[in-house]
Amino acid sequence: MPLGTIDVDIEPLDPESITRGNVNDGNEDGVTPLMRVALTTNDIKHVKSLLRKRANLDQQDKGGNTVLMWVVKSLFRLKNETRCEMKLSILDLLLNRGADVNLADNEGYTPMMIAAMGNDEKSFAKLVNKKAMVELTNQNGETALHLAIKYNASTTIINSLNSFYQKMNVRDNNGHSPFMIASFRRKLDLMRTYHDKGVDINEFDVKGWTALMYAVNCGDADVVNLLKELGADFNLADSHGKTALEIARILQNSTMALLLRKLGAFTNNIETNAWMDKLQKELNLYDFDDKAATFDAHTSESTGIDFELLESEQPVGHNPEVEAETSSSISSQRSTYLLHWASIKLHDMLETFRRIVSPIFSL
Incomplete structure (x- = not known):
């Protein structure tokens, strides 16, 4: 949901008290009588009454919301099926009277984006039928498709949006394509779909990270394994020259590092190689490829690997003969990657909170 919200006066408004002279007068937030009535009534005749008085369908409040936007926002908060159907009839009325389906609010969110974020298949389908632009x-540079994946919309909504794109490499302001967002959300089947459509699975975002680097940062073995299956390059470096294997070492994630090595990752970084050598010796992985043949980062039954040691909170030691980073340097780098991940999660949580917490509590 857009960060800006407007406190809507949800007290019932008698449409008969509105005249043609004041039908488009907004309150201090620019909310018009039509917006108020469309939000607070389930009786379509009240909306029709204001339209007969020439209420402006596309007038925007100070947040850029139109009456169409407010109705779409209200729909996915309603739990009562009867009330939902009544509200959908109001939506149909607005659409049939020519409400602009592509008019965005001040943050660029369109009704279609809101419907996708709210996983509202019915209003989404109505907007598609009215040729809403995908x-x-x-x-933030996000399309309805970015938002549908990000907010876990249904397969129906995502597939509908997919059908409109010849190329699936459209990126938001962070450089994230639908494929990258699908990897963040662990949507493995969707990742396969985009791969089959020819997306670049090794693409970098604006921070210089790939989908693999994010998966390593989050310790997501399923996504890492799938990326290998799809042919991802495991030895690309980020904008700071760090590969996925080096990120695992900085995070002291032994399990992930071993998985990456098993899947073909390597590095010329002296510190990382020294750490890997010591780790393998401590685990008696002298013949690493053979010992790790059945390695799975999600199980403790892998051949020849002591997962209690792998998952120990104690950091793996470093070879004193190798020019090593200081512990403070490692801690700083580790914090950087963790903060990088946490900032993304926090932003998503905040945006979800603002989407769910609405001024329309009585609906």
């Missing part, structure tokens, strides 16, 4: 972007 390629529009909000201020």
Whole structure:
């Protein structure tokens, strides 16, 4: 949901008290009588009454919301099926009277984006039928497809949006394509779909990270294994020259490091190689390829690997003969990667909170 919200006066408004002279007058937030009535009533005749008085369908409040936007926002908060159907009839009325389906709010969110974020298949389908534009972007460069994946919309909504794109490499302002967001959300089947459509699975975002690097940062073995299956390059370096294996070492994630090595990752970084050598010796992995043949980062039954040691909170030691980073340097780098991950999660949580917490509590 857009960060800006407007406190809507949800007290019932008698449409008969509104005249043609004041039908488009907004309150201090620019909310018009039509917006108020559309939000607070389930009786379509009240909305029709204001439309007969020439209420402006596309007038925007100070947040850029139109009456269409407010109705779409209200729909996915309603739990009562009867009330949902009544509200959908109001949506149909607005659409049939020519409400602009592509008019965005101040942050660039369109009704289609809101429907996708709210996983509202019915209003989404109605907007598609009215030729709502799927390629529009909000201020973050996100399309309805980005948002549908990000907010775990249904397969129906995502597949509908997929069908409109010839190329699936459209990126938001962070450089994230639908494929990358699918990897963040662990949507493995969707990742396969985009791979089959020819997306670049090794693409870098604006921070110089690939989908693999994010998966390593989050310790997600399923995504890492799938990326290997799809042919991802495990030895690319980020904008700071760090490979996925080096990120695992900085995070002291022994399990992930061993998985990466098993899947073909290597590095010329002296510190990382020294750490890996010591780790393998401590685990008696002298013949690493053979010992790790059945390695799975999600199980403790892998051949020849002591997972209690692998998952120990104690950091693996470093070879004193190798020019090593200081513990403070390692801690600093580890914190950087963790903060990088945490900032993304925090932003998503905040945006979800603002989406769910609405001024329309009585609906």
